[in-house]
Amino acid sequence: MTIFESKTTLSKSVAEVYQFLEDLNNHQLLMPENIYNWSSTRDEARFTIQNMAKLALKVEERIVNERITITPAEEAPIVLNLVWSLSEIDHQTQATLTISAELNMMMKMLASGPLQKLADFQTQALQNKLG
Known part of the structure; x- marks a missing residue:
């Protein structure tokens, strides 16, 4: 597995950040412009x-105020x-997005840049949305 990770610190409580991230309807707000045909429910999202x-992604696991796993x-x-992990640090929330992907050498060359950019984009978008 190849791992891509990005972190951000938010001035919101862990509970507020968790409540936003656990609903896949909200994830459209965290996507870059090259994502379209978005449709979602609380538990599933489809896009191009x-x-x-x-x-098509779904929430595989929710651990309240700790982690959301999307597969x-x-x-x-x-x-x-994709795993969003949340922890409280000095009355703030650290949100970490970890993307794990099984990539052969060719796919690693093609997909590593875009997957890291996606992780960074999503944590920055979360920071912009929830601050």
């Missing part, structure tokens, strides 16, 4: 990545999962 692929809801072009 421009010039790449269609993806493919159906067969995906690459095996991956």
Whole structure:
């Protein structure tokens, strides 16, 4: 597995950040412009990545105020999962997005940059949204 990680610190409580992230409807607000055809429920999201692929993701696990694990809801072009981990540090919330992907050497060369950019974009978007 190849790991991509990005962190941000928010002035909101862990409970507030968790409440936002546990609902996949809110994740559209964290996506870059090359994501379109978005449809979602609280537990599942479907979208298209421009010039790449269609993806369907679902919440696999929720641990209240600690972690949300998101995995493919159906067969995906690459095996991956996304984990949002939350912890309280000095009355603030540290949110960490970890993307784990099974990538062969060719896919690693092609997908590593975009996956790290996605992780960084999402944590920055979360910072902009919730501060």
